[in-house]
Amino acid sequence: xxxxxxxxxxxxxxxxxxxxxxxxxxxxxxxxxxxxxxxxxxxxxxxxxxxxxxxxxxxxxxxxxxxxxxxxxxxxxxxxxxxxxxxxxxxxxxxxxxxxxxxxxxxxxxxxxxxxxxxxxxxxxxxxxxxxxxxxxxxxxxxxxxxxxxxxxxxxxxxxxxxxxxxxxxxxxxxxxxxxxxxxxxxxxxxxxxxxxxxxxxxxxxxxxxxxxxxxxxxxxxxxxxxxxxxxxxxxxxxxxxxxxxxxxxxxxxxxxxxxxxxxxxxxxxxxxxxxxxxxxxxxxxxxxxxxxxxxxxxxxxxxxxxxxxxxxxxxxxxxxxxxxxxxxxxxxxxxxxxxxxxxxxxxxxxxxxxxxxxxxxxxxxxxxxxxxxxxxxxxxxxxxxxxxxxxxxxxxxxxxxxxxxxxxxxxxxxxxxxxxxxxxxxxxxxxxxxxxxxxxxxxxxxxxxxxxxxxxxxxxxxxxxxxxxxxxxxxxxxxxxxxxxxxxxxxxxxxxxxxxxxxxxxxxxxxxxxxxxxxxxxxxxxxxxxxxxxxxxxxxxxxxx
Numbered sequence: 001x002x003x004x005x006x007x008x009x010x011x012x013x014x015x016x017x018x019x020x021x022x023x024x025x026x027x028x029x030x031x032x033x034x035x036x037x038x039x040x041x042x043x044x045x046x047x048x049x050x051x052x053x054x055x056x057x058x059x060x061x062x063x064x065x066x067x068x069x070x071x072x073x074x075x076x077x078x079x080x081x082x083x084x085x086x087x088x089x090x091x092x093x094x095x096x097x098x099x100x101x102x103x104x105x106x107x108x109x110x111x112x113x114x115x116x117x118x119x120x121x122x123x124x125x126x127x128x129x130x131x132x133x134x135x136x137x138x139x140x141x142x143x144x145x146x147x148x149x150x151x152x153x154x155x156x157x158x159x160x161x162x163x164x165x166x167x168x169x170x171x172x173x174x175x176x177x178x179x180x181x182x183x184x185x186x187x188x189x190x191x192x193x194x195x196x197x198x199x200x201x202x203x204x205x206x207x208x209x210x211x212x213x214x215x216x217x218x219x220x221x222x223x224x225x226x227x228x229x230x231x232x233x234x235x236x237x238x239x240x241x242x243x244x245x246x247x248x249x250x251x252x253x254x255x256x257x258x259x260x261x262x263x264x265x266x267x268x269x270x271x272x273x274x275x276x277x278x279x280x281x282x283x284x285x286x287x288x289x290x291x292x293x294x295x296x297x298x299x300x301x302x303x304x305x306x307x308x309x310x311x312x313x314x315x316x317x318x319x320x321x322x323x324x325x326x327x328x329x330x331x332x333x334x335x336x337x338x339x340x341x342x343x344x345x346x347x348x349x350x351x352x353x354x355x356x357x358x359x360x361x362x363x364x365x366x367x368x369x370x371x372x373x374x375x376x377x378x379x380x381x382x383x384x385x386x387x388x389x390x391x392x393x394x395x396x397x398x399x400x401x402x403x404x405x406x407x408x409x410x411x412x413x414x415x416x417x418x419x420x421x422x423x424x425x426x427x428x429x430x431x432x433x434x435x436x437x438x439x440x441x442x443x444x445x446x447x448x449x450x451x452x453x454x455x456x457x458x459x460x461x462x463x464x465x466x467x468x469x470x471x472x473x474x475x476x477x478x479x480x481x482x483x484x485x486x487x488x489x490x491x492x493x494x495x496x497x498x499x500x501x502x503x504x505x506x507x508x509x510x511x512x513x514x515x516x517x518x519x520x521x522x523x524x525x526x527x528x529x530x531x532x533x534x535x536x537x538x539x540x541x542x543x544x545x546x
Contacts, residue, residue, distance in 0.1 A: 120174020
């Protein structure tokens, strides 16, 4: 007779502290002791979440990991320790696995042709959802697939002439391909786990599933994206590269319905459109607005890149002991609250061991961004320091934020010498309102030259950033000192417009089959939030039909 056991029950043990570098086997053993489980009776064990606690204790660094772990045991298992920890709230039932499917695909999608505009995270994971339900999708992007895109970027770096179609912003993977590959988010959505699992299946590290500061890295993204594309193609997804959306052909009998896409490669017939053009598709927005697609101004962030020696950040955040060295390059996330008339500001897209790049797609404009590889191997740490720009409250031009972005980008381009060299200023000189006579080293691709960034910024923004940098210096000594360097302007950290859509169906206002998704539609702010938004909108399409 074969012995059978009932399906196990899985408990999640919260806030289990562990020394840096503790092997998983030792962690498993300690978790079993806490719940009084015989390790031989444990059906499975996994780390559900891991974060670093770097708070100081009596003035010294006290580094440790804090983990949530899942332990599966026989359904009939009981212990006094388990009962006590459940009562205190430190043990809870582990959440059930979420399957991103609709109960029934709407009959209107039988044989439908769905176009997905944009091969960034929103577009890729919208197509992923459609493919899982057997609905065909064509993904088109104005940029190139990632291998060709890399060669085109090398050409830009050598010639200093940007390609308006394929660049750091447009192409396979979107703007996130050339960033830190961060996939953590403040969005609480059950789709996060299945999306992370899909990324791991395509080659991302397994730590992505539980590490609170997980990132993929630009180098790994260049291998992961073709693998993800191959999986989607095997499921029937079609990709069209170097194909720019130029407008819509409206259905002859139903003026609320898109019948085809007008593209640089010709007309593409479709029954529904998932529109994920990205946060820098300014020409596409203008073309769509002329066709009646509604746009609203929304708050967005503007600031500068600030760079320091990575060692300065490491010393402040982790110290320089052996445990700190095992952790690698240190990260920071800093916030400065509003004070009186001075707006709040915060750090964004911090890249430990990274470098600063020119994130541009239009000639005559300069915008900086940060990126890093999985090894975080450079000697520099950089981040954006940004403050929020609020839209006009009088219902004015929805593209006023785009005009402000362009004006600042043009101003900084010219201040750097009109060749993509960036104007730069030491942090202490920025705070003092004086020109920098010398600059520390910088990782910026095209180099930096002394410039009055304090004078190039609008006064309210300058005040917000100065207040933030001075405050951050108390958390990270030297942050506002002579080793810090402000480089260029950062204007693309958030989209300045939104395409309004219905909350339930996610259709654009006034349209029956147009679904705005991701950052370029104003509904996301990073790789994971964009992927979730695209996937969630595809599920709405499958449920409600066209």
